[in-house]
Amino acid sequence: MLAIVCPGQGAQKPGFLSPWRELPGVEQTVASLSEAAGVDLLRHGTESDADTLRDTAVAQPLLVAAGIVAAAQLNADESLPGADVIAGHSVGELTAAALAGVLSDEDAMRLVAVRSQAMATAAAAEPTGMAAVVGGSRDEVLAVIERHGLHPANINSAAQIVAAGSLDAIAALREDGPAKARVIPLQVAGAFHTPFMAGAREELTAFTPSLSPTDPTVPLVSNASGEVVTEGSRYLDLIVTQVASPVDWEACMATLRDRGVTAMIEVAPAGTLTGLAKRDLKGIALADLNTPDDLDAARALVREHAGIAPTADQEN
Known part of the structure; x- marks a missing residue:
């Protein structure tokens, strides 16, 4: 198939x-x-x-x-x-x-x-962006995204969730991300989805x-x-x-x-x-x-x- x-x-x-x-x-x-x-x-x-x-x-x-x-x-x-x-x-x-x-x-x-x-x-209405969170525990990743006031915009796989929201919140996520996960900023123009x-x-x-x-x-x-x-x-x-x-x-x-x-x-x-x-x-x-x-x-x-x-x- x-x-x-x-x-x-x-x-x-x-x-x-x-x-x-x-x-x-x-x-x-x-x-x-x-x-x-x-x-x-x-x-x-x-x-x-x-x-x-x-x-x-x-x-x-x-x-x-x-x-x-x-x-x-x-x-x-x-x-x-x-x-x-x-x-x-x-x-x-x-x-x-x-x-x-x-x-x-x-x-x-x-x-x-x-x-x-x-x-x-x-x-263009306000500065926003997205970042991929790769690895970590799914529940912890979602909890940390929510704690920073961000949204899970893309649930790509069990090991990759894309967070989206204000640029300040994305920066905070990079500094204080989930355990055993990498936070990778994406080259996109806004907080889509x-x-x-x-x-x-x-x-x-x-x-x-x-x-x-x-x-x-x-x-x-x-x-x-x-x-x-x-x-x-x-x-x-x-x-x-x-x-x-x-x-x-x-x-x-x-x-x-x-x-x-x-x-x-x-x-x-x-x-x-x-x-x-x-x-x-x-x-x-x-x-x-x-x-x-x-x-x-x-x-x-x-x-x-x-x-x-x-x-x-x-x-x-």
Whole structure:
């Protein structure tokens, strides 16, 4: 059983879209996605530096577009079966919605444009940030985060929780963190997935009635406690709430485990979610789809876990 997963903000790297633009039709696809988002995604994905890509209003549309492009190239081989389940981390859940057929590519880009701008505006209202807490006892980590007046914004795994809140509180957490844990500041522009994003949630609430969601054609796992979404309208409710609520990726991985997933492919820019899976989903096969050079291995993984024998040409 195959899962396709889509990374969240922070996974972007300068130039990561460059290898994909060499493939036929990709520049035209990116141009169309750029028009829907109102952002020059080809320029940012091939030329912009790391500081520019940290801008929430740039990073989020770029990540969604890159995931759509990579997945489309993977599925260009019509002999391949589709994924059995799809999930995305934070903004990656918008990519996942497009891949699962809940949103058209255009609507996914329209939504991420509004989401990213709204979150950037909310983040600019006061100095806030995020820090990963790696290791330590889960209960103690959560207690120390609360003691410092911070919020658990991302529950990424049993050994990694991301705290978010004021910069002063983040600094205090670094000085007085949980036992046997490392506190690592993240290069993000605000306290995402916390009450600091309430204004962004209001903007999304006003925007989503303009969208036309459909029910997913593939099971779609939500960041909200790993719920499997079966209705498009339910997805919109959850994605609006998500901007100001914690991302529970640990619960998403538990759902993938419970559904019997045996292989996972992470679309570009890949590596973050397969890295978490190495620790929490031990034994499953993993593939990172970062460049077109990774397509053959990813397709072979799809065939293997669908029980399809390779042809002579594929073996060679």
